[in-house]
Amino acid sequence: MSRSAGPGPTTVSTTRPQQYQLVSPGTPADPRSMSQNNKDQLVQSLRTHRVNTITELRRIEKIFAFLDSAEVTEPMTTAWAHYVNSNNLLNELRGLTRTYPFSSECLDEAKAMVVRDPSSTRSWNYCWLVLVKMEKENLIMKHARALASKASTWGGRRPTKEEFDRLVNACVAEWTRALRQMLKHWDKPPSTTGN
Template sequence: MSQNNKDQLIHSLRTHKVNTITELRRIEKIFAYLDSAEVTEPMTTAWAHYVNSNNLLNELRGLTRDYPFSSECLDEAKALVVRDPSSVRSWNYCWLVLVKIEKENLLTKYARALASKASTWGGRQPTHAEFDRLVSACVVEWTRALRQMLRHWDKPPSTTGQ
């Protein structure tokens, strides 16, 4: 790859012209292959921007039309990643957040939280069966979306310094 092409990719990351998981992942693969320290900061910053500007949430919600993905779930995963000292090994905040959701079983927690809200039921008390069906439906749809997003990585993302 020419220096000019690399500079163009770095510029597109810094100006946030690239804002989908597919495009960020494409650039990440190129940069991992290049093994250049100058790409670490722009890639790290681009992934953080993607997650923190709600692009990740928007893509997850695009995959979960029947039961929109929980923003609270995503917020807790982000907070857990920030507090996790092992997280500094990867430039990919998005991947870390998605894996944290999976490993901490946050989908079930937030599906139950949604089903527990009175506003979900229009103020009426749901039956146990209704509650359980909603929790199950959310977990199924959210899990499918999470796995679809994680499929963008055939192996864990590169670590900083690689």
């Protein structure tokens, strides 16, 4: 039995000055005209965590932002929390930082700060909040210095000031580049409706 491949992802021009690709070819060009079945399938993919990359979550988030429906808020919020808390965010950050693997302690501190921050309820996007918190609170520098201060980093010997500074600068450069690359997934901050 042969199957013919369907068309690739649809590019959508919206009234907003942005373009994006829909998740599946079967989704209508205008997300507002999406069938209940298509919407249910996207919700199910979020609930079962079949979607677990920042790129795919953002694509669904953009569709749901157009729908502006309360029924998609909880699954989208839960999917973002799962993405961050199941180490998918850390894995993607570490995939971008192969020379100096991204600090899990830095990510954990940002997550804790978001949870304690009452203003974090303004967005359904826990991932975006965590990434922005890392940037605004200068957590990358803090944790690069913490890494360089550990005796285990140096095999028990004391580094010279030049070695310490070189490691801190290298970590800051690589981690910051990864953080900025992740933040590029948003052209503007998500709101309570996701975009």
